Amino acid sequence: MSTHRPVITPKEDHGPMQTGTGSAPVPVPATGDLSVPTYDLTGVSKVYGSGATGVEALSDIDLRVEQRDFLAIVGASGSGKTTLLQLLGALDRPSAGTVRCNGRDIQSMGEGELSRLRRDVIGFVFQQFNLIPTLTARQNVELVAASTEMPAAARAARAAELLDSVGLAAREGHLPSQLSGGEQQRVAIARALMNRPRVILADEPTGNLDSATGAEILALLQRVAADNHQTLVLITHEQAVTEAAPRVVTLRDGRLASDTRA
Amino acid sequence: MFHLSYMLAELRRRRGRTILTALGLAVGVALVVTVNAVSSGLDDAQQQVLAPLTGVGTDMTVTRPLAIGDDDGGVEDLTEAERQRLREQAGPGPGLNLRDLEPGTEFSTDTFSATRELTFDASQTADIAAIDGVEAAAGSLTLSANHVSGTVPEIDITQGGGPGGAPPQGAFGDSDITFESRSVTGVDQTLPDIAAVTPSQITDGDYFSATGSPRQAIVSTAYAGTEDVAVGDTISLGGTEFRVIGIASSPIGGTASDVYVKLATLQSVADFAGQINAVRVRATSGDVVPAVASSISAGFDGAQVTTAADLAERVGGSLEDTRELSSTLGTVLVIVGLVAAVLIASLLTLASVSKRVRELGTLKALGWSRGAVVRQISGESLIQGLLGGIAGAVVGVLASLAINASGWTLEASVADTTTAAAQSAAAPGGAPGGPFGLGQAAVTTGSEIVEISTTPSLSLILLAIGLAVLGGLIAGAAGSLRAARLRPAAALRTVE
Numbered sequence: 173m174s175t176h177r178p179v180i181t182p183k184e185d186h187g188p189m190q191t192g193t194g195s196a197p198v199p200v201p202a203t204g205d206l207s208v209p210t211y212d213l214t215g216v217s218k219v220y221g222s223g224a225t226g227v228e229a230l231s232d233i234d235l236r237v238e239q240r241d242f243l244a245i246v247g248a249s250g251s252g253k254t255t256l257l258q259l260l261g262a263l264d265r266p267s268a269g270t271v272r273c274n275g276r277d278i279q280s281m282g283e284g285e286l287s288r289l290r291r292d293v294i295g296f297v298f299q300q301f302n303l304i305p306t307l308t309a310r311q312n313v314e315l316v317a318a319s320t321e322m323p324a325a326a327r328a329a330r331a332a333e334l335l336d337s338v339g340l341a342a343r344e345g346h347l348p349s350q351l352s353g354g355e356q357q358r359v360a361i362a363r364a365l366m367n368r369p370r371v372i373l374a375d376e377p378t379g380n381l382d383s384a385t386g387a388e389i390l391a392l393l394q395r396v397a398a399d400n401h402q403t404l405v406l407i408t409h410e411q412a413v414t415e416a417a418p419r420v421v422t423l424r425d426g427r428l429a430s431d432t433r434a
Numbered sequence: 435m436f437h438l439s440y441m442l443a444e445l446r447r448r449r450g451r452t453i454l455t456a457l458g459l460a461v462g463v464a465l466v467v468t469v470n471a472v473s474s475g476l477d478d479a480q481q482q483v484l485a486p487l488t489g490v491g492t493d494m495t496v497t498r499p500l501a502i503g504d505d506d507g508g509v510e511d512l513t514e515a516e517r518q519r520l521r522e523q524a525g526p527g528p529g530l531n532l533r534d535l536e537p538g539t540e541f542s543t544d545t546f547s548a549t550r551e552l553t554f555d556a557s558q559t560a561d562i563a564a565i566d567g568v569e570a571a572a573g574s575l576t577l578s579a580n581h582v583s584g585t586v587p588e589i590d591i592t593q594g595g596g597p598g599g600a601p602p603q604g605a606f607g608d609s610d611i612t613f614e615s616r617s618v619t620g621v622d623q624t625l626p627d628i629a630a631v632t633p634s635q636i637t638d639g640d641y642f643s644a645t646g647s648p649r650q651a652i653v654s655t656a657y658a659g660t661e662d663v664a665v666g667d668t669i670s671l672g673g674t675e676f677r678v679i680g681i682a683s684s685p686i687g688g689t690a691s692d693v694y695v696k697l698a699t700l701q702s703v704a705d706f707a708g709q710i711n712a713v714r715v716r717a718t719s720g721d722v723v724p725a726v727a728s729s730i731s732a733g734f735d736g737a738q739v740t741t742a743a744d745l746a747e748r749v750g751g752s753l754e755d756t757r758e759l760s761s762t763l764g765t766v767l768v769i770v771g772l773v774a775a776v777l778i779a780s781l782l783t784l785a786s787v788s789k790r791v792r793e794l795g796t797l798k799a800l801g802w803s804r805g806a807v808v809r810q811i812s813g814e815s816l817i818q819g820l821l822g823g824i825a826g827a828v829v830g831v832l833a834s835l836a837i838n839a840s841g842w843t844l845e846a847s848v849a850d851t852t853t854a855a856a857q858s859a860a861a862p863g864g865a866p867g868g869p870f871g872l873g874q875a876a877v878t879t880g881s882e883i884v885e886i887s888t889t890p891s892l893s894l895i896l897l898a899i900g901l902a903v904l905g906g907l908i909a910g911a912a913g914s915l916r917a918a919r920l921r922p923a924a925a926l927r928t929v930e
Contacts, residue, residue, distance in 0.1 A: 263799055264923040284803060291801020298926070302796040306443035311436070315797070318436045319806040327436075367801070 208275045210371050210403040211237035211260055216269035218255050218426075229255040231426045233269070239370070242397065242404045244417030251423040253407045254375060260405060261294055261373045262286045274370065291316060295364030295402075297393070299376035301356040303348040309335060309359045310344040316366045334362035338392060354385035361392060371403040372396075378410060390416055441813045448786060452818055455782045455909070459822025459902045460829060462768075462775030466898045467830025467890050469764040472837065475888035476756055479844065482884060493723050494741045496562060496713040496730055498552045535586045542583035544673040546704035549576055549617070551711040556701075558734060559713050565729045567722035572625040573710035575700055576691055579618045579671045584611030616657065618671055619691040620700030620710075628714045631682045631694045639665035639680030648699040651676035655683050657692040669693065674703045756844055772901060775822075779909035783815055787913040794917050795925020804918045811917050812910035819906020823899030827890075830898065834888040842886045 218230040230252045237243055237260075247253050258264040259271050262278050271278050274293060278286065290296075303312045313331035322330075335344045338358040340351075348356050357377060364372055374393060378386030390413055397404035406413060414420055422430040445452045535541060556573050563571040587610075621629040623642035631652055633641040642650055651671070653663050658681050663669060667678045676695060701707050715730070717723045727739040787794070797807055 258923045258926075261799065263926070264921070287798070287801055287803040289801075290799060294801075296799050298796070302792070302799075302926075304440070304793060304796070306447045307440060311439065314436060315440075316800045318440075319802050324435060363800070 208239070209236050209272075210239050210241065210274060211235065211405075212270075212272040212275075213259075214270050214272075216259065216266045216271060218252075218259065218264070219267040229426055230259070230266075233428050235421065235428065235431070237403060237405065239403055240397075240401055241419060242394065242406075242417055243419045243421060244406045244408055244414050245421045245423065246407075246409055246414055247423035247429070248409075252426040253423055255426075256423065257373055257375055257405070257407050260371075261296060262289050291319070292367055293370045295367070295369035295372045297357070297360050297364050297372060297374035297377045299379040301348070301353075301360045301380070303356055303359055303363075305348050308345050308347055309340060309351065309355075309362075312348070312359055313363045313366055316363055320367075330366065331362070334365055335359070337396070338362045352385075353381050354388060357381065357385075357389050358392065361389070361396065365396060365400070368400070369402065371405065374404070374406045376407055376409075378408070378413060383412070386410070387412065437810065437813060441810065441817055444814055445817060448789075451782055451786055452821075455779045455815075455818045456822035456825060458775045458778040458782070459819055459905050460775075460826035462772040462905065463823050463826025463898045463902045464829040464833065465768050465771040465826075466901060467827055467895060468833040468837075468888075469768050470894050471830065471834040471888040471890040472886070473761065473764060474891070474894075475837075475886045476844075479884040479886055493717040493720070494715045494727055494730075494739050496558075496715060496734065497711060497738050497740070498554050498734075498736045499738050537586050537588045539586045540584070541586065543581070544670070545580045545582075546577045546618075546672050546706070547580060548711065549578055551576065552736070553706065553709040553711040554734075556708050556710045559710065561733065562713050562715060562730055565726060565733070567718050567726040567729070568715055569718045570625055570628055570716045572622040572628045572714050573697065574622065574630040574712045574714065575620040575697060575704075575706060575710045576630070576712065577618055577620075577700065577704055577706065578615050579693070579704075581614040581670075582611065587611065616671075616692040618693040618695060618700060620697035621694050622697050628716050630691070630712070630714065635682040636680045637683050639678070641680060642696060646679070647677065648696055648702075649674070649676045650679045650696065652680040652682050652694040653678055654690050654692055655681055656690070671695070672703055772905065775902075776905040776908050779815070779818065779822075779905055780912040783811070783818075783909040783913035784916055787811060787916045790917075791920060791925050794920055795922045798920065798922035799926060807917050807920075808914040811914045812907060815906040815910025815913060816903060817906070819903040819909070820899070822906065823902030826902060827895045827898055831890055831895070834890050837886065837888050843883045844886060845883055 213233050213235040216230060216233040216235075217228065219226045219228045221227055233256065245253050245256060255264070259266055259278075260273075262271075262273065262281070265271075265279055273289065276289075278289070281289065296302075304315065307315065310328065310331045313334055314327050317327050317330070332341070332344060335341055338361055340355060340358055340362070343351060343355060348359070351359065357380075361377075364374075372393065377393060378389050381389060393404060393406070394416065396402070406417065408414060418434045420430075420432050420434075421428065422432075553575065559571050559573040562568060619630045621631055621642070623629060623644065626633050626641060636652070637655060639652070642652070651669060653661075653669070657663065658678075661669075663678055665678055665681060668675050669678060670676070671693060676693075682694065697710070701709060715726070717726050723741055727741055730739050731737055794807055794811075797810070798804075802810075
């Protein structure tokens with residue numbers, strides 16, 4: 173288990189980082205307003221293709237995720253977990269129903285707004301880390317703020333601070349290929365925190381790691397989410413992760429099979 | 435700075451593809467630089483050949499040529515007015531009528547006669563100089579200085595004899611009568627820059643001085659060589675002695691006479707007072723030359739205005755062939771090369787984007803806007819274009835230097851396009867008779883070897899690099915369109 177502690181100062185009422193792109197930021201309620209859920213899904217369906225060959229990946233999902241929730245989504249392969257996460261991450265739009273993120277219907281958002289939502293409100297952690305192989309650890313963390321007007325010095329300083337908080341201060345100049353799987357996922361977590369998002373969406377974050385390293389990563393995710401008052405949504409099929417989550421949503425054949433709280 | 439680092443890092447990662455793309459663009463740019471440098475070198479070579487035709491600072495030459503009609507040409511086609519004019523121009527000398535002399539009598543006579551260019555009043559120079567767009571005009575008079583000597587033969591020469599079959603110089607048939615003719619041009623030495631012979635042509639001795647003796651002469655290098663004349667020697671023209679003060683080159687294509695004297699002197703000794711047969715004109719700018727030429731033609735009956743463009747048509751040989759090749763095949767080659775380079779670069783960029791679908795999907799998932807992704811791809815392509823442009827420019831310059839070092843030479847030939855009919859114009863009808871009309875100033879025909887020197891201009895190099903950058907941007911646009919259409923969810927599902 174890692175002994176590193178995030179050094180990010182928790183702020184009770186901080187909103188998502190306003191990175192000032194020159195375009196209007198996505199309006200989100202302050203974190204102090206806990207009455208607005210992070211996600212509110214109503215009758216959501218997702219069909220790939222059309223007509224007789226169409227495949228319904230999700231069917232009539234109703235789901236409400238409160239702010240600061242820690243939620244694990246589980247299910248067999250092909251149950252619709254990844255599709256649901258993509259809808260939550262504003263990477264895709266539902267075929268039917270509404271997906272509200274911080275009170276805003278993503279269906280009504282344009283491409284630019286969706287990009288800003290992903291950049292300012294959501295932090296992604298991928299199973300395969302998805303680091304840019306040609307950039308160093310620090311540059312990978314900076315990447316999400318590169319398209320903002322954050323000054324380069326402030327950007328570099330925050331990236332260094334985040335890498336320090338995940339225990340990689342000494343590795344910030346290394347390329348992904350020079351890092352272990354666990355270290356790469358730490359970099360990915362630091363990257364997800366760069367713009368102080370409201371929610372962290374993690375797709376099988378421990379899936380490519382050994383059990384010990386996976387446990388470290390899970391603990392790290394829990395800790396940074398708690399310290400920064402962030403909502404944490406994980407997709408997993410690992411028992412250890414499920415046991416750690418206070419709320420577990422189970423999908424079966426694209427439908428919500430259960431929603432249990434510890 | 436971050437974006438630049440990212441672009442450079444990505445280009446380094448795909449080093450082979452980057453080099454291939456840049457090389458493709460470099461080939462196109464190298465073609466542009468080399469072909470244009472060669473084309474420019476060929477133009478310079480043509481100008482080098484043309485310079486003596488046009489004369490230093492002379493934009494056009496006005497003459498009044500003998501008008502010849504219809505297909506066959508020759509004196510038969512001349513109008514009576516033209517024949518009369520020719521008779522008047524045949525020269526005021528005593529002529530040569532051997533019937534008045536007893537056989538065995540020795541004789542010697544010197545005359546001046548007009549050449550194929552009819553004379554006109556010297557006041558035309560002032561009229562032309564007054565035309566809008568004319569900066570300066572200088573008149574000149576070119577005549578044949580003829581010397582016939584020998585003994586009257588015991589033959590019947592009542593049949594006369596036109597110049598058609600007469601040799602221009604040497605023995606008169608089997609008799610010991612000799613005929614010598616040489617061209618002599620009177621130049622307005624007060625306007626040396628546009629005179630028929632200019633100070634820059636002097637290879638030995640001096641040019642005419644305003645205060646010097648009126649009996650000064652400058653001879654061409656060709657005449658000096660064949661007649662063994664040197665500076666300081668004395669030559670006789672029409673029985674008048676002239677002192678040779680200079681030797682003038684008469685390069686290929688130049689309108690060269692054997693001897694040059696001051697205009698007023700020639701008019702006086704040849705009894706052509708107030709007469710000239712050519713006006714050399716300098717325009718205020720190259721743009722007005724056509725308009726000035728039209729004005730002169732309109733106001734001067736029978737005038738022929740010859741511009742530098744007309745003279746350029748006389749240049750032929752491998753130089754001209756290569757120029758034509760350069761302007762046609764070279765242009766096609768450049769266009770094909772550039773289009774091919776841009777197509778290759780576009781295809782490689784598209785292939786590169788296809789290989790990076792997951793990476794670009796990640797960027798979008800992390801909040802990069804469509805514009806940011808497009809800028810990233812376009813920026814990489816732009817750098818490739820810049821690299822290709824610089825490499826191509828270097829190759830192009832090296833190719834130009836290699837051409838210069840190889841000592842590439844081409845042949846420029848110059849043909850006299852003026853009709854030869856005038857040479858026999860005065861024959862029938864008994865007008866001047868004899869071989870007059872020869873020895874006139876003429877374009878020096880023949881060929882000259884010209885070394886081609888290519889010098890790519892800085893503006894051309896910058897233009898070529900700009901083309902490569904543009905090619906890179908076009909390639910980038912193709913890749914960017916593909917990248918912009920990527921849906922992040924689909925992109926992230928891609929397995930690489």
